[in-house]
Amino acid sequence: MAVPAPREREAEVSIAIDATPEAAYAVISDLRAMARLSPECFAVWRVGRSYVGWNRNGPAVWFTTCRIVVESPGREFAFDVSSFGLPVARWGYRFTPSGDGVIVTEYWQDRRGRVMDGVGWAITFGPPQDRADRNRRGMLTTLARLKSRLEG
16 A cells, blocks of 8 residues: 655745835735635635635635734735634745845645545545645745736
């Protein structure tokens, strides 16, 4: 019997952008903008520090409940994701001044247990061991779109 590959529970990707940390933060913290930046999230319904994010992967569509946990303008923005009351992940963005611009780092921390692993497998059509690589690819798209929006 084959032993599954080790599972990564964290991932991050960074990009240099010719913008201020405050400008980058303003776009990221506008959660409705995520529907235009993220390759997975296509809609957001926000009420205060909580919101529902609608996501898709091919034909699969699902929602998650999110709660903003870090709001530090120009420095960091992060939210915890859950589904049916069970933890899924923490997603966040750090903004580091660099010369005349900013380095934006998107990060992800997997917080799923066995039940959410099974649900995630069914939705993403892949094992939990593939999620970190998949998320890195999504982060590259999100950050490239952010860069284009801020520099274009």
